[in-house]
Amino acid sequence: MLDQSDSYVTEDGRTIGGVVMEMQNITLRFGGVVAIQDISFDIREGEIRAIIGPNGAGKSSMLNVISGFYIPQEGKVLFRGKERPPMRPYEVAQQGIARTFQNIALFEGMSVLDNVMTGRLNYMKTNMFQQAIWKGKAEKEETENREVVEKIIDFLEIQAIRKTPVSRLPYGLKKRVELARALAAEPKLLLLDEPMAGMNVEEKEDMSRFILDVNDEFGTTIALIEHDMGVVMDLSDRVVVMDYGKKIGDGTPDEVRNNQDVIDAYLGVSHD
Amino acid sequence: MAQTQSGAAGLQSMPALLERNAREFGGKPAYREKEFGIWQCWTWAEAEKEIEALALGLINLGVNEGDFVAIIGRNRPYLYWSMVAAQSVGAVPVPLYQDANAEEMAYVLQHCGARFVIAGDQEQVDKVIEVQDQLQQFEHLIYLDPRGLRKYDHHTLHEYSHVQNQGRAAYDEWITDLKERRAKLTYDSTCVMLYTSGTTGKPKGVVLSNRNIIESAKNACEFDGLKRDDEILAYLPMAWVGDFIFSIGQAYWAGFCVNCPESAETMMTDLREIGPSYYFAPPRVFENQLTNVMIRMEDAGKLKRNMFHHFMAHAKKVGPAILDGKPVGLMDKLKYALGNVLVYGPLKDTLGFGNVRVGYTAGEAIGPEIFEFYRSLGINLKQLYGQTEASVFITVQPDGEVRADTVGVPAPDVEIKIDDNGKIFYRSPGVFVEYYNNPDSTADTKDAEGWVDTGDAGFFEEGSGHLRIIDRAKDVGKMADGSMFAPKYVENKLKFYPDILEAVLFGNGKDRCVAFINIDLTAVGNWAERNNVAYASYQELAGHPRVLETISEHVATVNQSVAEDPMLSGCQIHRFVILHKELDADDGEMTRTRKVRRVIVEDKFKEIIEAMYDGSAEISTTTEVTYEDGRKGSISATLSIMDPIVTAGVVQRVAAE
Numbered sequence: 001m002l003d004q005s006d007s008y009v010t011e012d013g014r015t016i017g018g019v020v021m022e023m024q025n026i027t028l029r030f031g032g033v034v035a036i037q038d039i040s041f042d043i044r045e046g047e048i049r050a051i052i053g054p055n056g057a058g059k060s061s062m063l064n065v066i067s068g069f070y071i072p073q074e075g076k077v078l079f080r081g082k083e084r085p086p087m088r089p090y091e092v093a094q095q096g097i098a099r100t101f102q103n104i105a106l107f108e109g110m111s112v113l114d115n116v117m118t119g120r121l122n123y124m125k126t127n128m129f130q131q132a133i134w135k136g137k138a139e140k141e142e143t144e145n146r147e148v149v150e151k152i153i154d155f156l157e158i159q160a161i162r163k164t165p166v167s168r169l170p171y172g173l174k175k176r177v178e179l180a181r182a183l184a185a186e187p188k189l190l191l192l193d194e195p196m197a198g199m200n201v202e203e204k205e206d207m208s209r210f211i212l213d214v215n216d217e218f219g220t221t222i223a224l225i226e227h228d229m230g231v232v233m234d235l236s237d238r239v240v241v242m243d244y245g246k247k248i249g250d251g252t253p254d255e256v257r258n259n260q261d262v263i264d265a266y267l268g269v270s271h272d
Numbered sequence: 273m274a275q276t277q278s279g280a281a282g283l284q285s286m287p288a289l290l291e292r293n294a295r296e297f298g299g300k301p302a303y304r305e306k307e308f309g310i311w312q313c314w315t316w317a318e319a320e321k322e323i324e325a326l327a328l329g330l331i332n333l334g335v336n337e338g339d340f341v342a343i344i345g346r347n348r349p350y351l352y353w354s355m356v357a358a359q360s361v362g363a364v365p366v367p368l369y370q371d372a373n374a375e376e377m378a379y380v381l382q383h384c385g386a387r388f389v390i391a392g393d394q395e396q397v398d399k400v401i402e403v404q405d406q407l408q409q410f411e412h413l414i415y416l417d418p419r420g421l422r423k424y425d426h427h428t429l430h431e432y433s434h435v436q437n438q439g440r441a442a443y444d445e446w447i448t449d450l451k452e453r454r455a456k457l458t459y460d461s462t463c464v465m466l467y468t469s470g471t472t473g474k475p476k477g478v479v480l481s482n483r484n485i486i487e488s489a490k491n492a493c494e495f496d497g498l499k500r501d502d503e504i505l506a507y508l509p510m511a512w513v514g515d516f517i518f519s520i521g522q523a524y525w526a527g528f529c530v531n532c533p534e535s536a537e538t539m540m541t542d543l544r545e546i547g548p549s550y551y552f553a554p555p556r557v558f559e560n561q562l563t564n565v566m567i568r569m570e571d572a573g574k575l576k577r578n579m580f581h582h583f584m585a586h587a588k589k590v591g592p593a594i595l596d597g598k599p600v601g602l603m604d605k606l607k608y609a610l611g612n613v614l615v616y617g618p619l620k621d622t623l624g625f626g627n628v629r630v631g632y633t634a635g636e637a638i639g640p641e642i643f644e645f646y647r648s649l650g651i652n653l654k655q656l657y658g659q660t661e662a663s664v665f666i667t668v669q670p671d672g673e674v675r676a677d678t679v680g681v682p683a684p685d686v687e688i689k690i691d692d693n694g695k696i697f698y699r700s701p702g703v704f705v706e707y708y709n710n711p712d713s714t715a716d717t718k719d720a721e722g723w724v725d726t727g728d729a730g731f732f733e734e735g736s737g738h739l740r741i742i743d744r745a746k747d748v749g750k751m752a753d754g755s756m757f758a759p760k761y762v763e764n765k766l767k768f769y770p771d772i773l774e775a776v777l778f779g780n781g782k783d784r785c786v787a788f789i790n791i792d793l794t795a796v797g798n799w800a801e802r803n804n805v806a807y808a809s810y811q812e813l814a815g816h817p818r819v820l821e822t823i824s825e826h827v828a829t830v831n832q833s834v835a836e837d838p839m840l841s842g843c844q845i846h847r848f849v850i851l852h853k854e855l856d857a858d859d860g861e862m863t864r865t866r867k868v869r870r871v872i873v874e875d876k877f878k879e880i881i882e883a884m885y886d887g888s889a890e891i892s893t894t895t896e897v898t899y900e901d902g903r904k905g906s907i908s909a910t911l912s913i914m915d916p917i918v919t920a921g922v923v924q925r926v927a928a929e
Contacts, residue, residue: 013423150308155419160537162309213420 004081007045010237017045019081020189020221021066026075028061035061036072037245043189048215048222050232053242054265059225060102062242063191066223067099068092093122096188100178100195102225108167112158112177113149115166119184120145152183155217156210172203176210183214190214192224196231204228208235229266233257241265285457285482287323287360289524294320297527300500303349306534306542314349316527322350322436324450326357329439331446333388333412333430337362337453340384340465344368344377344400345392347506347532350416350432352519354390359463362453363388366465366477367511369864370396371857373898376475378403380467384477384708385409390432393417397429459483464520465708466513468660469863477708478513478660487701488663489521491684495668496630502528502549503627507539512865513660514634518552521663543624551631555638556866558653560794561623562642563770567798583611584648591616591648596672616649625651632656632668635865637741637760639768640676647674655679657741661717661724662686663702667739678738688739694729695745747870749780755842757785759870762843765830770795771822774855776873778881779843786884787848788877789823790814790855811909814850820914823850827916835919844918847884849891851877852909858898884913 005018021043028036035058043049043066051059064070065077068087077084079095087095098119106115123145126138134142153159156176161169166177175195182190195211196204208231214220226232232239233253241249241262248261256262283289293302298317305312314322335341341358343365345351355365366384368377370392377399381389387409391397397415401424404410415421416432439446463482467475492498506519519530528550533542569580590604600608620626625646631653633643638655646653652671657679658664666688669680682688686700699722706714718724729745732738742748742758749757759777766775766789773792779785791814800807800816807813831844855861861873874881876895883891894908 147308150310154308157535159309159534160541209420216422217419 014046014216016047016237019043020045020079022078023062023065024076024078026062026065026072026077028058028065028070028072034245036065036242038075039240039242039245039247040075041240041247041250043221043223044238045221046215046219047237048211048224048235050236050239051223051225051242052227052229052232052239056244057242058245059242060193063099063193063223063225067097067191090122093185096186097191098182098185098187098189099191100175100182100193102193102197104171104174104178106166106174106178106181109165111163111165112169112180113153113162115177116149116152116180116184117145119181120149122185123148148186149180149184152180155183155213156180172199172206175199175203175207179207179210179214183218183220186218187220189221189223192222194225194227196226196228204231211235284459284486285359285454285461286356286463286485286520286524287454287457289486290316290320290323290356293524293527297500300527301529302523302527303352303530303532304546305349305532306538306545309534311531311545319349319353323353323357323360325436325439326353326432327360327439327450328442328446329435329437330357330361330363330388331449331453332438332442333414333435335361335363335388337456339363339388340366340386341388341390342366342368342381342384342386343390343510344370344396345390345416345510346370346536347508347510347515347519348392348416349530349532351390351392351510352506352530354414355464355516355520359457360450360454362456362461364462364465366467367509367516368467369469369509369511371509372399372864373858374399374402378406380475380477381407381410383475384465387411388414390414391416394420397421397424457482459486462705464516466511466516466660469865469867476710476713479705479708480513480663480702481705484663484702484704485517485521486525487685488665489517489525491701492517492665492668493522493526495670495684496550498522498526498528498550498630500527502526502629503546504528504530504550504552505539505543505546505548505624506530506532507536507543508552508554509864513664514552514658517664518550540624544622545624547624547627549627549629551625551628553631553633554635554865555633555642556636558633558638558642558646559767559770562645563792563795565619565623566770567795570798570802580615583615584645586611587616587648588644591650592644592674595647595650595652596674612650620649620651625649628652630654634658634664636867637764638676639764641768643676656683657739659724659726661704662698662700663704665700665702666696666698666726669738673736673738675738678733678736678740680739681737682739689723690731693745694731694742696726696728696730696739696741697723698726699723751779751785751842752781752783753842756839757843758840759843761840762787762830762834762845765833766826769826771799771819772826774868776855776868776870777843777845778874782885784846785843786881787827787845788873788880789827789848789850791819791823791850793854810854811852811907814852815909815912820850820912823848824914824916827914828918831916832919841919845916846918847913847915849880849884849911849913852893852911853895853897853907856897858900859896880911889913 007015007017009015019042024040026036026039051062053059065072071086124141126141130138196207215222239253239256241256243265248265249256249259293316299315301313302316302319303314341363343351343354358365368380389400400413412428414430414432414435418431459482461482463480463485465477465479467477504518508515523530531546533539569577586607590600590608593600628651631651634656654669654674656668657666665683667680668683686698688698690696703722703724727745728741729748730739730741733740743760747759751757757780762777763775766772771791772789774790776788777785793810827845827848834844835841857864862868880891880893890910890912892910894906896904896906898904
C-alpha cells in the first residue's frame with residue numbers, strides 16, 4: 001500500500017503525488033434519509049478519481065461534500081492534511097477547488113467569453129467603481145485575466161463561439177463552456193458532476209480528450225462522477241463505487257471491474 | 273537562359289525574395305495569425321529571422337539538400353515558414369492535405385521518401401506515428417502545437433520552437449552552410465512538390481521549379497496589379513497549388529500580407545475582420561455563403577426581407593454593368609447607390625468582401641446565378657482556369673470581360689492550342705518539371721515541345737476569344753443514340769439550387785440518364801425547421817417525402833433547361849435517388865479538394881444505378897462508411913427512386929429519325 005505522502009508514476013508517464021484530500025468515515029443524512037454512510041477514501045494529487053454508482057447511490061451528495069456545500073453529520077474532510085472547517089462557496093474557490101454542474105448552470109444571456117471571465121472573479125481585486133471607469137488598474141487587470149481566459153478558450157477549442165450568447169449553443173458545447181469557466185479559476189482540484197451526461201458518442205470522446213488534456217497539461221487533480229462505465233474505466237486512475245450510500249468498491253479500474261459487489265450492483269443479482 | 277527572363281538576377285528563389293522583402297520593406301507586416309483572440313503580427317524582417325532560425329535548426333537535425341520535408345497542418349504562419357526554411361536548406365517542401373487519413377498519408381510519404389515531417393498538432397502526429405513503420409526513409413517528426421504530446425517518446429519527435437532554439441544556439445556552426453545552400457538555389461531548383469488530388473488513380477507528385485512558381489506569380493501579380501498593401505486570407509488547404517501560389521508565390525513576389533484564421537470554424541469572422549483585398553475561393557465556398565445569406569434573409573423581419581429582395585432584383589439588373597463600367601441610366605445608377613447604402617454595402621461587409629478588389633473562383637464551374645449574385649453586389653469576382661501542372665494559371669478573365677460561362681483569355685505568357693477532338697493543350701513558363709518518379713505519366717501528359725494535355729475539352733468562343741470548357745474530356749461520352757453526354761453541364765445546373773449540394777449524372781452508353789443527389793443539410797435543415805419537419809439524421813431528412821418532392825421539381829426544371837440545348841437534350845434526368853449519405857473524401861468518393869470521383873462512385877453504388885435502370889420503385893442498400901478516425905461502419909437504407917418530369921427533346925427525335 002502507498003503511504004499518504006508517497007508518489008508514483010503511472011504507465012503513461014504521469015506523476016501521481018501524495019494525498020490532497022481525504023474523506024474519513026463520512027456520514028450524511030437528510031432528516032431520516034441516509035445519503036452517505038460511513039465512507040472513506042482519498043484523492044491524490046494529479047490523479048483522475050471517479051465516483052460511480054447506480055442512480056440514487058449518493059454520488060452527487062458525495063461531490064457536494066467534497067466541495068464543501070454539504071457538511072456531513074459525521075466524519076472528517078481533510079484537505080492537505082488539515083481538517084476543513086465549514087466554508088462559504090467563495091472560500092472553497094479560493095482554496096483552489098472548482099466544479100461543473102450536472103444541470104448546466106451558466107449565465108444564459110451572456111456571451112461565452114463573459115461566462116468564462118466570471119471564473120476569474122477571485123483574481124480580480126478592483127471594485128465596481130474602478131471597473132466602471134475602467135481606466136488604469138481595472139483595464140490592466142482585465143487584460144491580464146482575459147489572457148488567461150483566451151488560453152483556455154484556445155485549449156478547449158471554442159474560439160468560434162467566443163462572442164455567442166450561451167442560450168444559443170447546443171447542449172454539448174454548453175458543457176464545454178462550463179468546463180472552461182471552471183478552468184478559468186485555475187483550480188488545483190476540479191470537480192466534474194456528470195460531464196458526459198446526455199452527450200452523443202462524438203461529444204463524449206471530445207470531452208474525454210479534454211479531461212485527459214486538462215489533467216496532463218495543467219496537472220489538475222480531477223474528481224468526477226459519471227454514469228458511463230466505459231468512459232470512466234478509460235479515463236480514471238482510481239474509482240470509488242457507491243451503492244445505496246455505501247462504498248462497495250475502491251481501486252483501479254481493473255480491480256473495480258472484477259469486484260463481485262460492483263458487478264452485482266450494476267448487473268443485479270438473481271434471487272434464487 | 274533563366275537570367276535573361278524577367279525573374280531578375282538574384283531573385284530566383286523564395287529565400288531570395290524573402291531576403292529582398294526584409295531588406296526593402298522589413299517593417300511591413302508579412303504574416304498575421306489570430307491567436308488568443310488577437311491578431312498576432314510578424315513583419316518581413318521578423319519572418320526572415322524566424323525562418324532562418326528554423327532553417328539552422330533543420331540543418332542541425334541533419335536535413336540534407338534534396339531531402340523531402342513533408343508539411344501537414346492547417347494554415348499557420350509557422351508552417352509557411354517551414355516551407356521556405358526547407359527551401360533555404362536546399363530541401364523540397366511537400367505540403368499534405370491535413371484531412372487525409374493515415375493510409376493516404378502513408379502513400380505520399382512513402383512515394384517521396386520524406387525523411388522529415390513537420391506536423392501541426394497531435395492529430396497529425398498520431399497519423400504519422402501510426403504509419404511510420406511502413407516508411408523506410410522517415411526519420412524525424414517536428415510538431416508545432418505541444419498540446420497532448422508531452423508524454424510521447426521524444427527520440428525522433430521535436431517541438432518546433434525547440435528546433436528553432438537549437439538553430440539559434442548553433443548559429444555560428446551552421447550559418448555559413450546555410451548561406452552556401454541558399455546561394456546554390458537557382459531558377460531550376462525545385463521549389464515545391466505538390467500531390468495532385470487525382471480524380472482517378474493514385475496521387476502524383478508534381479514537381480514545380482522556382483521558375484514555374486516565380487514566373488507565374490509575377491505574371492499574375494502584374495495582370496491584376498497586386499501590390500504590397502494587399503491583404504489575403506489563407507484558409508484553403510496548404511497542399512493545394514492555389515494556396516501555394518497565392519500565399520507564398522505571389523505574397524513573396526508582391527510582398528503582401530498573409531493572414532491566417534484562428535481556426536477553420538472562425539474563418540467567416542476572421543474574413544470579416546481582415547477584409548482581404550485579394551480573395552480566392554472555390555465555387556463551393558461562394559455557394560455556401562449565398563445559401564447562408566438566403567437562409568438568414570428568410571429568417572429576417574418582413575421589412576428587411578422585402579428591402580433585400582427589392583434591391584437585389586435591381587442589382588441583378590444593373591450591378592454587373594456598373595462593375596464593368598458600361599453605360600447605365602442615371603435613375604438606375606441612383607437607385608443602385610441607394611441600394612449600396614441600404615443593402616449591398618452592409619451585406620458585403622458582413623460577408624467580409626467590403627475591400628475585395630480582385631476575387632477569383634476556380635477549381636470547378638460556378639453556377640451562373642451564384643456568380644452574378646456576387647458581381648451584382650459590386651464584388652469583382654472573376655473566373656480562372658488552372659491546374660497544378662500549370663502552376664495554376666492557364667486562362668484568366670481580365671477586368672471588364674467577366675462572364676459566367678467562359679474562363680477567360682490565356683494568362684500572360686501562356687499559349688493554348690485545341691486539337692481536332694476539342695482537347696485543350698497549353699504551354700507556359702509555369703509548366704511543371706515532371707511527375708516525381710513517374711516518367712511514364714510525365715510523358716503521357718507533357719510532350720517534347722512542352723505542350724501539356726489538360727484532359728479537358730473546350731473551344732474558343734468566336735468574337736471574344738474566350739475559352740469555354742465543356743467538360744473533362746474523359747467524362748464526355750455518347751448516349752446510346754449517339755448524342756452527347758456531358759455530365760458536368762447538367763450537374764452544375766442542379767448544384768445551383770441551394771438544396772442540392774452534390775449531383776452525379778450517369779448515362780454514358782445508355783439510352784437515358786439517371787442521377788445521384790446529395791441534399792445540402794444546412795439549407796434543407798433550415799427549411800425543415802421552418803416547416804416543422806422533424807428529422808434525426810441526414811439520412812432521414814434525405815428520405816423525407818416532401819424533400820423528395822421538392823428535389824423532383826428542381827430536377828424537372830433542370831430537365832426543361834437542358835432540353836432547350838439541342839446538343840444536350842439527351843442528358844435529361846429520367847430517374848434519380850437522393851443518396852442516404854453525403855459523398856465524402858474519407859470514403860474515397862471525392863478528392864480532398866472535393867471533386868467527385870465518378871468511377872469510384874459508379875462502382876460503389878452500382879446496385880442503385882442498376883435499380884434505376886431496371887425500373888424498380890425503391891432499392892435497399894448497405895454502404896460502408898469510414899469515420900474521421902479511420903474506423904469503419906455501415907449505413908443501411910431503403911431509397912425511393914424518383915421519376916421527375918422529362919421535357920420532350922424535340923430536336924433529338926428529329927436527329928434520330
